[in-house]
Amino acid sequence: xxxxxxxxGDDAIVIEVGSDITKETTNLVRSxxxxxxxxxxxxxxxxxxxxxxxTVFYEVTTQFKYKDIKNLLEETLVEMEELEIKEQRTxxxxxxxxxxxxxxxxxxxxxxxxxxxxxxxxxxxxxxxVNMIGFAPGFPFIGGMSGSIATPRRSTPRLRIPERTVGIxxxxxxxxxxxxxxxxxxxxxTPIDLFLPYEKIPSLLQAGDRIVFKPITQEEYDQWEGKSxxxx
Amino acid sequence: xxxxxxxxxxxxxxxxxxxxxxxxxxxxxxxxDPYAHRLANILVDNxxxxxTIEITLMGPHITFHSNCVFALTGGNLSPAxxxxxxxxxxxxxxxxxxxxxxxxxxSGCRAYLAVAGGFDVPEVMGSRSTYLRxxxxxxxxxxxxxxxxxxxxxxxxxxxxxxxxxxxxxNKLTFIQMDWTLMAEAIPTYKKEAIVRIIDGRQAHLFxxxxxxxxxxxxxxxxxDSDRMGYRLNGQKLALKEPKELISEAVSFGSIxxxxxxxxxxLMADRQTTGGYPKIGQVTTVDLPKVSQLxxxxxxxxxxxSLEEAQHDLINERGLIKELKQSISLKFKxxx
Numbered sequence: 001x002x003x004x005x006x007x008x009g010d011d012a013i014v015i016e017v018g019s020d021i022t023k024e025t026t027n028l029v030r031s032x033x034x035x036x037x038x039x040x041x042x043x044x045x046x047x048x049x050x051x052x053x054x055t056v057f058y059e060v061t062t063q064f065k066y067k068d069i070k071n072l073l074e075e076t077l078v079e080m081e082e083l084e085i086k087e088q089r090t091x092x093x094x095x096x097x098x099x100x101x102x103x104x105x106x107x108x109x110x111x112x113x114x115x116x117x118x119x120x121x122x123x124x125x126x127x128x129x130v131n132m133i134g135f136a137p138g139f140p141f142i143g144g145m146s147g148s149i150a151t152p153r154r155s156t157p158r159l160r161i162p163e164r165t166v167g168i169x170x171x172x173x174x175x176x177x178x179x180x181x182x183x184x185x186x187x188x189x190t191p192i193d194l195f196l197p198y199e200k201i202p203s204l205l206q207a208g209d210r211i212v213f214k215p216i217t218q219e220e221y222d223q224w225e226g227k228s229x230x231x232x
Numbered sequence: 233x234x235x236x237x238x239x240x241x242x243x244x245x246x247x248x249x250x251x252x253x254x255x256x257x258x259x260x261x262x263x264x265d266p267y268a269h270r271l272a273n274i275l276v277d278n279x280x281x282x283x284t285i286e287i288t289l290m291g292p293h294i295t296f297h298s299n300c301v302f303a304l305t306g307g308n309l310s311p312a313x314x315x316x317x318x319x320x321x322x323x324x325x326x327x328x329x330x331x332x333x334x335x336x337x338x339s340g341c342r343a344y345l346a347v348a349g350g351f352d353v354p355e356v357m358g359s360r361s362t363y364l365r366x367x368x369x370x371x372x373x374x375x376x377x378x379x380x381x382x383x384x385x386x387x388x389x390x391x392x393x394x395x396x397x398x399x400x401x402x403n404k405l406t407f408i409q410m411d412w413t414l415m416a417e418a419i420p421t422y423k424k425e426a427i428v429r430i431i432d433g434r435q436a437h438l439f440x441x442x443x444x445x446x447x448x449x450x451x452x453x454x455x456x457d458s459d460r461m462g463y464r465l466n467g468q469k470l471a472l473k474e475p476k477e478l479i480s481e482a483v484s485f486g487s488i489x490x491x492x493x494x495x496x497x498x499l500m501a502d503r504q505t506t507g508g509y510p511k512i513g514q515v516t517t518v519d520l521p522k523v524s525q526l527x528x529x530x531x532x533x534x535x536x537x538s539l540e541e542a543q544h545d546l547i548n549e550r551g552l553i554k555e556l557k558q559s560i561s562l563k564f565k566x567x568x
Contacts, residue, residue, distance in 0.1 A: 006434055007431070007434075007539050008434060008482065008483075008484055008487070008514065009431065009484050009485075009486055009487070009514040009515075009516070009517065009542075010431065010514075010516055010517050010539060010542035010543050010546055011484075011517055011546070012482070012484055014434060014481065014482070019479075021479060033255070045251055046251050046252055046254060046255075047255060048254045048255050048482040048505060048506070049255055050479070050480055050481040050482055050506055051479045051480060051481070052479050052481070053479075053481040053482065055481065055482035055484075057251070057484070060543050060546050060547060061547065061550075062547055065540075065543050066539055066540075066543065132480070132506070133255065133256055133257045134254075134255075134257050134480060134482075134504075134505045134506035135257060135480070135504045135505060135506050135507075136257050136259070136504060136505075137256065137257045137258045137259065137366055138256060138257055138258075139257045141480070177257075178365060178366050179365075180365070195257075195366065197258075197356055197357065197366065197368045198356070201256065202253060202256050202258055202357060203256035203257060203258075206256075
């Protein structure tokens with residue numbers, strides 16, 4: 001395990017575990033994050049995992065500077081046991097495809113020389129992995145979309161994309177938890193919230209989760225009460 | 233209790249930010265100028281973690297519905313009580329019914345209003361900062377508007393005693409400005425062109441030599457697209473030695489990202505938690521307020537310092553704030 005350290009500004013340090021997004025690097029990121037959160041050092045303010053890095057914000061004092069946080073992390077992580085890649089949680093996300101919820105579904109079909117039904121079938125058949133949560137509250141970076149429905153971003157971004165909209169941007173797919181401007185191709189919308197500001201863990205999804213998208217009708221969308229079916 | 237009588241341009245309640253939830257993508261938010269915020273609080277004997285009201289360029293009109301002590305720090309946006317201009321960076325005692333207004337921005341961009349006892353609003357994820365885009369925190373998750381009524385927390389014994397001794401005094405004044413302020417070196421001056429110190433960004437080495445020179449040898453102009461999320465800068469285009477796709481990683485308050493158009497963006501209080509653009513530099517914590525107090529159209533220049541110097545400055549500033557806190561406490565005591 002080769003970890004490299006470098007500063008992010010004067011109050012954070014970045015631990016880099018590798019240069020590519022692989023199963024090993026994402027697992028290592030999760031292991032390091034868990035280890036540091038369990039260590040509960042007073043000097044550590046916040047830990048932010050990403051694809052191949054873990055960033056640690058720390059309290060700078062006369063006795064505790066960059067070299068001290070680096071030493072502390074090295075000591076804490078030298079005996080770290082890597083998490084076993086065990087069966088991940090699968091979260092089902094119901095999606096009402098097309099119509100007002102997915103104004104770009106037809107374009108995605110046209111671009112890939114497919115029918116709308118085929119696009120829905122391909123998008124909802126895949127199993128996706130959440131590589132990291134970041135950028136916006138509860139926003140999952142999802143890997144695993146089929147290249148056969150990949151579509152470039154819109155040349156003119158929309159000023160407003162409603163919350164919970166499911167979109168495609170290049171080879172990536174995702175769900176936007178809160179209203180936002182953006183250039184995604186919008187294919188549908190889920191009735192469930194991904195950002196849960198008043199829950200203890202404010203994000204429905206977490207790094208390591210698996211996701212399946214389940215097509216639902218407008219009626220089902222309207223009737224949806226409650227949450228996703230998370231299965232262990 | 234105080235009431236908003238007229239909206240400002242963007243008036244929000246903020247504290248030192250929402251830490252601990254960035255791993256869920258939750259934006260940190262918090263004050264744009266942490267130094268002015270901390271000082272506003274200590275001038276009214278509050279903890280530095282109490283929320284203050286961040287006032288941007290055009291301030292609101294506010295009526296005090298109870299006797300209280302407040303302080304204004306940060307940018308000078310022409311504050312006045314009942315039409316009489318007031319001084320900043322000192323405690324002011326107001327009687328019930330006084331009206332606080334703001335006028336023309338004189339210097340800086342943001343002022344901070346702290347009221348003794350703080351504001352009684354619920355915490356969301358451990359913070360009382362307003363995050364506008366998600367509609368959470370602060371006062372009902374939004375900017376303050378005409379008609380809003382803000383309840384105050386309980387002020388310290390020191391302030392209570394001070395209020396009592398003042399109300400006993402024979403005077404017909406509706407408000408009293410303390411005759412003391414902070415030492416001169418503790419009060420920043422905001423210029424139209426700021427020298428902002430930075431340390432190298434994580435990807436500084438990826439930029440070509442010409443861009444590295446250009447980054448330090450020009451004045452960047454603050455674009456009109458700048459807000460609490462980021463300050464966009466206009467200047468000579470910056471480029472990487474060779475195009476490179478980066479993997480998204482954590483960013484922080486003061487990270488200077490350069491997107492493919494070559495115009496840098498300084499990430500501010502409402503920045504996203506992660507970003508995939510190369511970071512050429514990182515504004516030092518101590519110099520963040522210099523950026524926050526610049527208005528669109530004004531300028532900044534970057535100056536490179538070492539990590540050791542930046543941390544040294546940060547420790548010194550914390551020490552200064554501690555000293556100021558002690559001396560303010562003594563001055564309150566002397567008043568009783």
